[in-house]
Amino acid sequence: MRKQQVQYKSxxxxxxAVAKRLSLYESQHNMDSEDxxxxxxxxxxxxxxxxxxxxxxxRHYLGLRQVSNG
Numbered sequence: 001m002r003k004q005q006v007q008y009k010s011x012x013x014x015x016x017a018v019a020k021r022l023s024l025y026e027s028q029h030n031m032d033s034e035d036x037x038x039x040x041x042x043x044x045x046x047x048x049x050x051x052x053x054x055x056x057x058x059r060h061y062l063g064l065r066q067v068s069n070g
Contacts, residue, residue, distance in 0.1 A: 014064055015061070015064040018057055022057055025050075033054070036051075036054060037055060040055050041055075
């Protein structure tokens with residue numbers, strides 16, 4: 001499956017978009033992203049495509065937050 005590349009006007013726009021995706025994952029799996037990422041990083045969750053996407057989005061979110069906090 002080929003991923004679509006999206007460009008945002010600002011890092012804030014990107015941060016908002018990623019936060020919305022994280023919120024959807026959290027609702028679907030009844031787990032917040034921080035807990036998910038901790039469990040995923042420890043190998044306690046499978047490598048399903050949805051979890052890989054969630055982990056990548058969470059890493060992206062952390063990077064964007066770091067940039068926005070300067």
